[in-house]
Amino acid sequence: MTSAPEFNSDSPDETRVLGERLGTLLQPGDVLLLSGELGAGKTTFVQGLARGLGFQGSVSSKSFVLLGEYAGRTKLYHADLYRLEDPQEVQELALDELSVDGVLVVEWPERGEWVLPPEHLRILFRGISEERRALRFEACGPRAAEIVQRLAVLVSS
């Protein structure tokens, strides 16, 4: 892992804007794993991500559906593994296969870490206060490192 930049967000909208910026940089095959407590802002971030990928509609929490699919400039697969208890179920979702033809974003990846692609960008969400969140970007693999580098440039410009 190279350096892991951290960005602060002071509102849900700011989190969406950061997600949107990241979304503009993504391409099929990219994998994002979103870690953090309940209500940390993961789904809020995915709403921005979808917008950045050119998807116009709304993105809902996937807690009950497990998997959503949004068609923008490229496909976005949005999975939430929170409710999965049986590791077998995670395997059946075949998330690694999905990630080939679209961008894959996974909330609660800890539920199925072993079946998720080893090369990914992990984003750690931390609640600082009621409205403030810290998002830490950890790149696993060269492609993720490139994305982080480009995002840092976008955010600072």
Ligand SMILES: Nc1ncnc2c1ncn2[C@@H]1O[C@H](COP(=O)(O)OP(=O)(O)OP(=O)(O)O)[C@@H](O)[C@H]1O
């Ligand atoms: N800076 C912020 N960024 C994101 N969300 C924020 C922020 N400040 C407050 N919030 C609020 O925190 C909540 C985040 O909810 P969200 O569904 O995005 O969390 P989550 O991490 O996906 O949770 P879960 O693990 O339950 O899926 C929302 O109610 C949102 O309005």
Ligand SMILES: [Mg+2]
């Ligand atoms: Mg969520």
